[in-house]
Amino acid sequence: xxxxxxxxxxxxxxxxxxxxxxxxxxxxxxxxxxxxxxxxxxxxxxxxxxxxxxxxxxxxxxxxxxxxxxxxxxxxxxxxxxxxxxxxxxxxxxxxxxxxxxxxxxxxxxxxxxxxxxxxxxxxxxxxxxxxxxxxxxxxxxxxxxxxxxxxxxxxxxxxxxxxxxxxxxxxxxxxxxxxxxxxxxxxxxxxxxxxxxxxxxxxxxxxxxxxxxxxxxxxxxxxxxxxxxxxxxxxxxxxxxxxxxxxxxxxxxxxxxxxxxxxxxxxxxxxxxxxxxxxxxxxxxxxxxxxxxxxxxxxxxxxxxxxxxxxxxxxxxxxxxxxxxxxxxxxxxxxxxxxxxxxxxxxxxxxxxxxxxxxxxxxxxxxxxxxxxxx
Ligand code: SAH
Numbered sequence: 001x002x003x004x005x006x007x008x009x010x011x012x013x014x015x016x017x018x019x020x021x022x023x024x025x026x027x028x029x030x031x032x033x034x035x036x037x038x039x040x041x042x043x044x045x046x047x048x049x050x051x052x053x054x055x056x057x058x059x060x061x062x063x064x065x066x067x068x069x070x071x072x073x074x075x076x077x078x079x080x081x082x083x084x085x086x087x088x089x090x091x092x093x094x095x096x097x098x099x100x101x102x103x104x105x106x107x108x109x110x111x112x113x114x115x116x117x118x119x120x121x122x123x124x125x126x127x128x129x130x131x132x133x134x135x136x137x138x139x140x141x142x143x144x145x146x147x148x149x150x151x152x153x154x155x156x157x158x159x160x161x162x163x164x165x166x167x168x169x170x171x172x173x174x175x176x177x178x179x180x181x182x183x184x185x186x187x188x189x190x191x192x193x194x195x196x197x198x199x200x201x202x203x204x205x206x207x208x209x210x211x212x213x214x215x216x217x218x219x220x221x222x223x224x225x226x227x228x229x230x231x232x233x234x235x236x237x238x239x240x241x242x243x244x245x246x247x248x249x250x251x252x253x254x255x256x257x258x259x260x261x262x263x264x265x266x267x268x269x270x271x272x273x274x275x276x277x278x279x280x281x282x283x284x285x286x287x288x289x290x291x292x293x294x295x296x297x298x299x300x301x302x303x304x305x306x307x308x309x310x311x312x313x314x315x316x317x318x319x320x321x322x323x324x325x326x327x328x329x330x331x332x333x334x335x336x337x338x339x340x341x342x343x344x345x346x347x348x349x350x351x352x353x354x355x356x357x358x359x360x361x362x363x364x365x366x367x368x369x370x371x372x373x374x375x376x
Contacts, residue, residue, distance in 0.1 A: 126192025
């Protein structure tokens with residue numbers, strides 16, 4: 001179970017909670033909420049249809065609901081959760097980062113990335129992060145608070161709407177190029193440690209994957225949850241029975257170095273983290289992704305690549321190397337190309353699949369947490 005200070009975040013006394021929203025509720029709870037307002041229970045389904053299937057949260061568009069009831073329903077179930085502070089695009093419009101302001105002024109980020117065969121969205125699960133990894137911009141700023149289920153889900157609802165409305169390239173362009181016209185992949189790799197906001201993240205995955213109109217109808221296979229390695233929460237996540245992909249941010253194969261790069265390693269060691277990841281892979285049937293940010297002369301020595309290859313050999317895992325995206329003021333930077341190549345070779349020599357992630361959005365402060373940090 002979660003332990004205070006490590007896995008759970010206790011809100012300060014008097015802190016205001018995000019407003020309750022349709023996306024916080026199960027279909028049964030939505031019916032109850034609607035009935036409490038004195039409305040017919042089927043209004044819950046209508047509202048769900050508008051929100052999860054049509055991405056229409058403007059009451060003017062709810063023409064199947066009497067005008068007199070719309071305001072009441074909106075106030076109770078579809079309050080404004082967040083507003084766009086700004087969008088920043090790069091990579092010829094294929095990457096768009098959004099900075100959001102939440103109801104209490106808190107800032108979070110999400111990123112849409114268009115690829116030839118898919119559109120992926122990177123979303124935040126917490127405002128800030130408490131894991132304190134020294135190379136990560138979000139880690140430097142600390143944890144503000146957990147996002148509510150609806151605050152997580154709404155980032156994606158807006159992403160689905162933006163892709164549908166051609167904000168990431170028009171449907172005609174896309175059709176002409178055979179490109180995707182629907183947001184299909186979600187990665188919990190924005191701000192925050194998703195498994196430290198466990199209940200709300202799991203609930204959000206249900207909202208994302210429940211069929212329309214109860215949810216967005218996304219495939220579990222298109223969702224990746226990335227974690228620093230909170231071992232009890234990984235086991236608990238395996239118990240949920242999802243087909244989501246798990247990504248584990250390893251960044252070092254040895255405890256001595258990992259203790260410094262991922263401070264929670266002082267609590268759960270490399271061995272335990274990998275055992276939990278392999279257990280997840282076994283139970284979900286999904287190959288786990290081992291994330292490794294390559295930092296010049298810190299963790300990029302070929303012997304570390306060799307050690308990583310040995311740890312993963314014969315396992316249902318692949319390595320995703322991320323060239324470090326330097327954060328302002330940091331003494332660290334990305335590896336030299338020749339060191340990166342030698343590192344890849346050392347892993348591949350063990351027959352372990354390894355890829356180097358493309359670095360989207362560098363010129364828009366694309367690394368985790370940088371946009372929010374520059375706004376502050
Ligand atoms: N807290 C989760 C998810 C958010 S970070 C986790 O740690 O997995 C998503 C990924 O980006 C993690 O692998 C994280 O270590 C990595 N990351 C953070 N800052 C980075 C940077 N400056 N350069 C490269 N990767 C970074």
